[in-house]
Amino acid sequence: xxxxxxxxxxxxxxxxxxxxxxxxxxxxxxxxxxxxxxxxxxxxxxxxxxxxxxxxxxxxxxxxxxxxxxxxxxxxxxxxxxxxxxxxxxxxxxxxxxxxxxxxxxxxxxxxxxxxxxxxxxxxxxxxxxxxxxxxxxxxxxxxxxxxxxxxxxxxxxxxxxxxxxxxxxxxxxxxxxxxxxxxxxxxxxxxxxxxxxxxxxxxxxxxxxxxxxxxxxxxxxxxxxxxxxxxxxxxxxxxxxxxxxxxxxxxxxxxxxxxxxxxxxxxxxxxxxxxxxxxxxxxxxxxxxxxxxxxxxxxxxxxxxxxxxxxxxxxxxxxxxxxxxxxxxxxxxxxxxxxxxxxxxxxxxxxxxxxxxxxxxxxxxxxxxxxxxxxxxxxxxxxxxxxxxxxxx
Ligand SMILES: *Cc1c(COP(=O)(O)O)cnc(C)c1O
Numbered sequence: 001x002x003x004x005x006x007x008x009x010x011x012x013x014x015x016x017x018x019x020x021x022x023x024x025x026x027x028x029x030x031x032x033x034x035x036x037x038x039x040x041x042x043x044x045x046x047x048x049x050x051x052x053x054x055x056x057x058x059x060x061x062x063x064x065x066x067x068x069x070x071x072x073x074x075x076x077x078x079x080x081x082x083x084x085x086x087x088x089x090x091x092x093x094x095x096x097x098x099x100x101x102x103x104x105x106x107x108x109x110x111x112x113x114x115x116x117x118x119x120x121x122x123x124x125x126x127x128x129x130x131x132x133x134x135x136x137x138x139x140x141x142x143x144x145x146x147x148x149x150x151x152x153x154x155x156x157x158x159x160x161x162x163x164x165x166x167x168x169x170x171x172x173x174x175x176x177x178x179x180x181x182x183x184x185x186x187x188x189x190x191x192x193x194x195x196x197x198x199x200x201x202x203x204x205x206x207x208x209x210x211x212x213x214x215x216x217x218x219x220x221x222x223x224x225x226x227x228x229x230x231x232x233x234x235x236x237x238x239x240x241x242x243x244x245x246x247x248x249x250x251x252x253x254x255x256x257x258x259x260x261x262x263x264x265x266x267x268x269x270x271x272x273x274x275x276x277x278x279x280x281x282x283x284x285x286x287x288x289x290x291x292x293x294x295x296x297x298x299x300x301x302x303x304x305x306x307x308x309x310x311x312x313x314x315x316x317x318x319x320x321x322x323x324x325x326x327x328x329x330x331x332x333x334x335x336x337x338x339x340x341x342x343x344x345x346x347x348x349x350x351x352x353x354x355x356x357x358x359x360x361x362x363x364x365x366x367x368x369x370x371x372x373x374x375x376x377x378x379x380x381x382x383x384x385x386x387x388x389x390x391x392x393x394x
Contacts, residue, residue: 009330014073014188015257022068025252028219034065036247041160057165058235058238062243065219066250070208073187073253074200076220078227080234082248084109085183085203087239088217092148092179092199094233095226098124101145105132105162107361109181109203109351116150121333129357133293134167142174149174149199153190154297157345157369159284161293164300168196177226183207188260189301193222199230206336209304210252210259216241259338259374263306266380267372271308273381279388281366284309306372309334309345314392316365319344323368328375328383335371340380342370 012020023034037060042053055060063081071079081089088114088357096102103359104116106129116127128141132151149171153162164180179199186207192200202208204216221227230359241249264287271285283290286297287304297304312319323331329342333349343349346365350358372380 008366017069017072018256019190019254021072022070029393032226034062034247034250036243038243041159054192054228056243057121057238060243060246060311062241062246062250063241066241066246066253068203069250071220072357073256074182074193074220075187075191076193076200076222078221078224078230080219080227080230080245081204081241081249082217082234083220083239083241083245084113084215085109085201085205085217086263087237088201088203088219089115089181090239091219091230091233091237092127092150092201093178094237095119095229096125096147099126099145100147101126101128101143102148102150103127103138103141103146103176104129104150104153106130106357107158107160107363108152109156109183110345110352111127112152112181112217114148114352132162132167132291133160135170138167139170139173142176143172146174146176147157149178150181151178152184152285153300154184154307156184156307157284157349157367159184159286159291159307159309161286161291161297161300162298163293164190164195166195171198172196181349184307185301185305186256187259188257189264189303189305190323195300198223198226204249204252205334207260207263208252208256208336209249210256210337211248212334212337212339214245214248214252216245216249235330260303260306263372264376266374267306267308267370268304268368270384271310274310274384277385277388279313279392281311281313283309283311306334307369308372309367309369311364311366312368312388312391314366316346318391319366319368320347322387325387325390326383327386329370329387335369337371338374340371340373340375342368345369370381 011251067079071235178196180197183203200220202218268287275283329340
């Protein structure tokens with residue numbers, strides 16, 4: 001099983017690969033779904049003579065199916081799955097050495113910010129957080145020690161869209177790796193390797209899993225040497241996912257294209273409605289013509305995704321009332337599941353970012369981030385309308 005190549009990126013269309021890439025009916029039983037290989041170890045025919053698997057931290061057939069599936073969806077050759085998105089991101093930093101410098105988008109995921117500044121600064125890695133919508137600012141932050149450029153697009157929570165082609169140029173000129181966290185867009189909407197990224201990172205916990213029932217991460221690359229190094233750290237550090245987690249994500253990726261289409265449609269409708277709402281100061285959604293990088297988004301993405309952020313024209317307390325008053329939307333961190341969630345970044349996902357830095361990056365106290373699910377749009381709209389009224393006591 002492990003030595004059967006996954007269908008190449010040119011074989012079939014995305015929706016077909018989402019269902020089939022990396023997966024084959026079980027040769028013994030004909031099982032259509034990849035079994036959950038709940039085995040920590042594998043019998044050897046002779047010492048060191050095995051059939052592709054020795055020990056499940058190093059490799060597991062359910063994990064291989066997922067890794068090949070994800071690689072195919074990103075249009076890459078190699079996939080590596082991890083126990084969480086953070087474990088995947090951590091593995092990219094394992095490639096660096098003390099004294100190396102990293103240029104990072106200023107509104108990256110809060111956990112990424114924490115890992116970089118509160119863990120790896122102690123190991124003498126240096127980080128510069130910059131406005132990645134401005135390629136000159138990114139190029140200006142590069143030093144002779146820069147080895148990595150870390151980008152998210154769309155960003156979290158302000159949904160800024162970063163020009164991947166421009167970032168690849170900066171990275172190439174700096175002789176640094178370009179890593180793109182593609183969690184928000186997913187490969188259904190955007191494939192960073194096509195734009196020159198070296199590594200694509202994912203939290204599988206979000207849209208790829210898609211049902212808020214599993215935590216996982218992944219790295220995808222086209223470069224065999226890079227993949228080998230990532231595989232070395234994957235096995236040496238050991239933050240690998242168990243086969244059941246891999247099975248759940250594989251189940252999720254089958255419906256990814258259909259889900260992303262509806263997430264995007266619902267989000268676009270909701271964003272347009274919010275934009276016209278008198279109590280809403282500002283809406284951040286790349287699909288709106290008012291979005292500063294709307295044209296870039298239309299060029300770089302196949303649709304605009306399911307994440308919307310907006311600013312209530314009201315106080316911190318009013319915003320807290322808003323996020324506490326919904327009935328269809330659940331107040332929770334995370335995103336990307338079939339159900340709609342909302343949260344207040346200032347007090348929740350971005351609480352780990354120092355207040356000054358958070359405000360500088362535009363993450364205000366009144367900001368609300370919404371993960372638009374697959375419920376009926378009428379119910380989602382009515383729910384938010386009620387919560388806005390409740391927040392402003394109207
Ligand atoms: C959730 C998330 C992560 C971290 O992933 P976990 O699976 O929670 O460890 C990283 N990046 C982005 C953009 C995320 O949304």
